[in-house]
Amino acid sequence: MNMPDDYAETRIPLRTSREWREHYEQNALSLLHIPWDAGADLNQAERLAIAASVQGFQAGESSEGRHLYRAAEKYAHASGDDEYLRAIRLFIKEEQRHARDLARFLELNHIPPLKTTFPDRIFRRLRRLVDSLEISIAVLLTAEIIAKVYYAALQSATNSTVLDALCRQILRDEEKHVEFQAEQLARLRVRRRAAAYAGTLGLQRLLLGGTCLVVWLYHRRVFHRGGFTFSQFWRACWLHFNDAFAHTSAASAHLRQAVAPLPGPVSPDAMTPGSSP
Ligand SMILES: [Fe+2]
Ligand SMILES: [Fe+2]
Helix, strand or coil, rough: CCCCCHHHHCCCCCCHHHHHHHHHHHHHCCCCCHHHHCCCCCCCCHHHHHHHHHHHHHHHHCCCCHHHHHHHHHHHHHHHCCCHHHHHHHHHHHHHHHHHHHHHHHHHCCCCCCCCCCHHHHHHHHHCCCCHHHHHHHHHHHHHHHHHHHHHHHHHHCCHHHHHHHHHHHHHHHHHHHHHHHHHHHHHCCCCCCHHHHHHHHHHHHHHHHHHHHHHHHHHHHHCCCCHHHHHHHHHHHHHHHHHHHHHHHHHHHHHHCCCCCCCCCCCCCCHHHHCC
């Protein structure tokens, strides 16, 4: 994994669930202004190019919730980390805000929102495949990594001031979502042996590669309009992937330092930065 030498110095490797809960509370109070008054500001060519794609992403943003919350609830009960549940609740609220705002944008431009799409149904099934917080987050993280590239392309795909502000807000949120999920994966995977971890990462790579191909197939018009060729899209996704898992590695290393030696199961207290004896 490519991790910059100065990674540890430039990023906080691991925040507590309480810090994440506070982040989401603060974020909800400092949202960017979306100029809804501008009205339907897509021209016909832009509308044709992005409508189906935004409908698909809007459906995807609406789908995160109950299953993840149930898995988080089990984790919180087992670990005693109730703040994690509060943070997840606020995280889900942010995703629901994305869905709501995208639906409002679609309606503003007389494009009906869709309930679901084929790729969305696949993603929902993947997340529900096994009743596991780790798998839910791993699948979700893949979607968030791709979202970072997608919304950057969508932002450049039109001259809509509404869509520009909306994409800026979503990108700002997704940046933190990736870090939030990457840090939780570090907690969940901290005891995994090197070979098993490498296997897990291999599966995660397969998932990203496959998802990239499907997303390109369904949304390439937006990427083209946003200035991305397939290879630029592919490279951008892997850059974000490497960045996210460098963050997970840095968080894992921080956890191992904080709790070493580990005689038994890791307690949630021990998984809090700065709680080393
Ligand atoms: Fe989102
Ligand atoms: Fe997200």
